[in-house]
């Protein structure tokens with residue numbers, strides 16, 4: 368319902384991998400997709416039981432809260448992207464990793480800059496993944512507006528949900544105890560390609576996040592054993608999802624035009 372990792376499926380996958388593939392199982396990486404926090408309570412139990420590391424992908428969920436606590440502060444690591452289109456976006460690429468663990472923090476600092484502990488000596492095989500100071504300076508300013516912009520996204524989402532409630536579209540659900548940040552507002556319909564074309568004809572942009580699931584990407588397909596069987600939920604969703612325009616600067620006129628277009632399309636069904 369909320370597009371996140373299913374704890375029951377995760378538990379089944381961990382059980383099945385634990386036989387014979389112990390050791391290969393290292394970390395669990397739930398994605399707070401579209402800015403809706405994954406329910407981590409059940410996942411944390413599974414992670415502890417199998418001695419795994421929990422890494423939260425917060426690339427779409429800056430500022431979102433689960434039971435009042437910000438995402439990125441539950442796992443051993445929380446990863447953030449500042450790609451320009453994210454809720455907190457730089458003027459180019461950037462990202463950050465949050466952790467409370469000093470050893471992991473030291474490891475991440477090593478990896479981000481050639482594995483250097485002291486200058487010009489690589490202790491591990493690192494990379495160049497520094498956040499440019501000019502981007503950090505911009506982000507520090509934009510961070511002050513993040514909560515307000517997220518509130519605006521929540522308001523727009525609530526208005527979409529009210530305006531489209533009587534249509535056959537499946538609208539995004541919101542779990543109890545979470546404060547999502549609506550990086551995307553994702554509706555579902557079997558004929559979403561037609562809906563997208565209808566919107567495009569009226570100059571309204573919509574996107575599919577994402578058309579090809581990770582395990583179906585040519586680079587990864589067949590490389591990873593899927594211990595819980597085919598990912599039918601993910602594959603089904605990939606065929607039905609469509610992201611409607613949402614961002615803090617969306618005007619009332621743009622919102623109204625989008626709702627009118629969606630409703631006009633529904634009337635053609």
Ligand SMILES: *Cc1c(COP(=O)(O)O)cnc(C)c1O
Pocket residue numbers: 398400424426427447448449450460461462
């Ligand atoms: C954008 C995004 C990433 C990648 O972030 P980069 O800054 O491009 O590396 C990872 N996960 C999710 C869910 C994202 O939306």
